[in-house]
Amino acid sequence: MKYIPHLLRSRKRKILEENIMKSIMAITTYSIILVFIYLILVISWKGIPALSWEMISEIPSGGFYFGKEGGILNAIIGSIYLSVGATFLSLLISIPIALYLNIHLLHHNRIKGGIRYLLDILWGIPSILYGAFGFILMIVFHLQASLLAGIITLALLITPIIIRAFDEALQGIPEGLLEASYAMGLTRNQIAFHIFVRQAMPGLITATLIGFGRAIGDAASVLFTTGYTDHIPTSLDDPTASLPLAIFFQLSSPIPEVRERAYAAAFILTLIILAISLLIRLCTSRLSKYQI
Amino acid sequence: MYNNDIIRIENLHVTTATQVILKDINLKIPRNRITVILGPSGCGKTTLLKCLNRLTDLHPQLQVSGKVWIDDEDIFQPNVDVIAVRKKMGLLSQRPYPLPMSIYQNVAYGLKMQGIADKHTIRERVQHYLEEVGLWKEVKDRLHSPASKLSIGQQQRLCLARGLAVQPEIILADEPTSALDPISSKKIEEKFLELKSDYTLVLVTHILRQAKRLADHVIFMYLGEVIEQGTPQEIFEHPQTTILREYLKSGH
Numbered sequence: 001m002k003y004i005p006h007l008l009r010s011r012k013r014k015i016l017e018e019n020i021m022k023s024i025m026a027i028t029t030y031s032i033i034l035v036f037i038y039l040i041l042v043i044s045w046k047g048i049p050a051l052s053w054e055m056i057s058e059i060p061s062g063g064f065y066f067g068k069e070g071g072i073l074n075a076i077i078g079s080i081y082l083s084v085g086a087t088f089l090s091l092l093i094s095i096p097i098a099l100y101l102n103i104h105l106l107h108h109n110r111i112k113g114g115i116r117y118l119l120d121i122l123w124g125i126p127s128i129l130y131g132a133f134g135f136i137l138m139i140v141f142h143l144q145a146s147l148l149a150g151i152i153t154l155a156l157l158i159t160p161i162i163i164r165a166f167d168e169a170l171q172g173i174p175e176g177l178l179e180a181s182y183a184m185g186l187t188r189n190q191i192a193f194h195i196f197v198r199q200a201m202p203g204l205i206t207a208t209l210i211g212f213g214r215a216i217g218d219a220a221s222v223l224f225t226t227g228y229t230d231h232i233p234t235s236l237d238d239p240t241a242s243l244p245l246a247i248f249f250q251l252s253s254p255i256p257e258v259r260e261r262a263y264a265a266a267f268i269l270t271l272i273i274l275a276i277s278l279l280i281r282l283c284t285s286r287l288s289k290y291q292i
Numbered sequence: 293m294y295n296n297d298i299i300r301i302e303n304l305h306v307t308t309a310t311q312v313i314l315k316d317i318n319l320k321i322p323r324n325r326i327t328v329i330l331g332p333s334g335c336g337k338t339t340l341l342k343c344l345n346r347l348t349d350l351h352p353q354l355q356v357s358g359k360v361w362i363d364d365e366d367i368f369q370p371n372v373d374v375i376a377v378r379k380k381m382g383l384l385s386q387r388p389y390p391l392p393m394s395i396y397q398n399v400a401y402g403l404k405m406q407g408i409a410d411k412h413t414i415r416e417r418v419q420h421y422l423e424e425v426g427l428w429k430e431v432k433d434r435l436h437s438p439a440s441k442l443s444i445g446q447q448q449r450l451c452l453a454r455g456l457a458v459q460p461e462i463i464l465a466d467e468p469t470s471a472l473d474p475i476s477s478k479k480i481e482e483k484f485l486e487l488k489s490d491y492t493l494v495l496v497t498h499i500l501r502q503a504k505r506l507a508d509h510v511i512f513m514y515l516g517e518v519i520e521q522g523t524p525q526e527i528f529e530h531p532q533t534t535i536l537r538e539y540l541k542s543g544h
């Protein structure tokens with residue numbers, strides 16, 4: 001092998017380069033995962049001891065915020081109402097818009113590009129601004145801080161996210177499938193709701209989950225619009241408690257017991273997100289198996 | 293007045309900003325016959341088929357001018373019902389694209405489009421069309437599994453069944469057997485010969501022997517132009533141009 005030392009050397013160098021790149025990618029991947037695991041461990045560590053049946057089955061009693069008995073059932077129910085309502089409302093708006101972009105505006109690249117750009121900007125706006133906007137709307141329409149106002153504000157917040165995420169999935173639909181559908185003599189509506197929605201179902205599910213996660217975790221946009229209450233809302237006009245705000249109020253308490261309960265609330269919030277993600281994925285995996 | 297040519301094409305030009313794809317095409321395609329389009333890759337055969345059901349509308353970069361008459365209706369007139377024109381034609385594209393549904397639903401969808409609602413009738417017809425394309429035996433135990441799980445050749449036959457279920461007048465087939473084994477190809481060829489009594493077929497193929505076996509009328513294209521057309525005998529036995537002679541010689 002004496003006559004090819006330089007080849008051998010360059011081969012070794014390539015292997016070395018490859019290994020360095022591989023290590024960098026591995027390190028970043030695993031460190032991100034570690035951070036998440038650490039986060040979940042901290043929440044569980046501090047949250048589970050403070051967790052009790054009372055906490056998830058009762059509304060706060062008078063002295064709850066000073067460490068007396070009661071629970072955060074009001075915030076749990078409130079958060080579920082808010083985020084499910086907002087996700088549902090937002091889907092009603094987002095699905096037609098994303099389909100319109102990809103079917104009717106397919107060849108209008110300027111308009112399409114403009115709309116996408118706008119949505120991307122809206123995506124980046126901090127949620128406190130949505131909260132402020134929702135607050136202005138409330139004043140204009142003489143609404144009180146209520147479940148409805150919160151649902152509308154959260155829907156505004158997540159609509160650009162859901163549209164763009166679903167839009168990306170729709171853009172991946174092969175041109176040949178579009179041609180085949182048109183060649184069969186399908187109308188645009190049939191193509192939209194029978195072909196595109198099915199084909200892009202996994203994308204729609206992901207979009208829904210991203211939107212839902214953002215809605216249930218957001219504190220700033222419900223701060224002014226839904227208010228906070230110790231009761232479970234019974235109508236859309238009632239003010240509503242939410243988990244992010246419950247966490248915020250409890251964490252800012254000087255009493256250590258109350259602060260521990262904040263972690264319990266965070267733990268519950270995490271569980272809800274996990275449960276709903278799993279549920280949606282299970283329910284819809286059947287629908288997405290026909291993707292071509 | 294009964295017209296024997298179901299499709300007539302006059303002065304058809306298709307261009308993009310930089311390229312002429314089809315140049316002054318004038319053709320008549322006879323009813324209840326198999327018309328075969330031959331020509332080297334890239335000469336515009338697929339584009340010609342796409343003009344017949346206005347799939348060119350989907351590509352705004354393609355400028356189409358000229359006239360295409362189908363059943364004495366000029367389909368490029370602005371007030372034409374494009375959906376109705378497309379329903380007259382079943383397209384088998386070069387690569388099969390089943391709908392994102394189960395095998396059964398792929399065929400049933402076409403039936404439902406025609407307004408057939410009775411479950412029993414639909415089930416019978418689905419079986420009928422799947423048998424017609426020789427797919428029934430292979431899929432009868434997994435009718436409700438995704439169409440995408442079929443092999444490419446099976447998907448091609450499923451698309452043919454789907455096309456037939458819409459009951460078109462014309463079948464446009466773009467190299468329908470290019471992904472099939474010899475036995476399935478033969479089945480499709482036999483099917484085409486049978487279909488001739490009810491449908492008009494326009495077939496693009498690169499297989500000269502297949503063209504000889506099937507064609508009633510042959511069109512030879514080269515670089516976007518129709519160079520020769522005529523009966524199989526005229527084209528295969530007495531080619532007039534050197535280009536066609538070269539093409540036939542190198543073919544198989």
Ligand SMILES: Nc1ncnc2c1ncn2[C@@H]1O[C@H](COP(=O)(O)OP(=O)(O)OP(=O)(O)O)[C@@H](O)[C@H]1O
Nearest residue numbers: 308313332333334335336337338339340351353354
């Ligand atoms: N949508 C389009 N935009 C721009 N150019 C196109 C488009 N469709 C087809 N062309 C061009 O038109 C020419 C003919 O293409 P076409 O697909 O009709 O060829 P073909 O005869 O079917 O070839 P093959 O035998 O390989 O399928 C090619 O040069 C192609 O690049």
Ligand SMILES: [Mg+2]
Nearest residue numbers: 337338386466
């Ligand atoms: Mg082609």
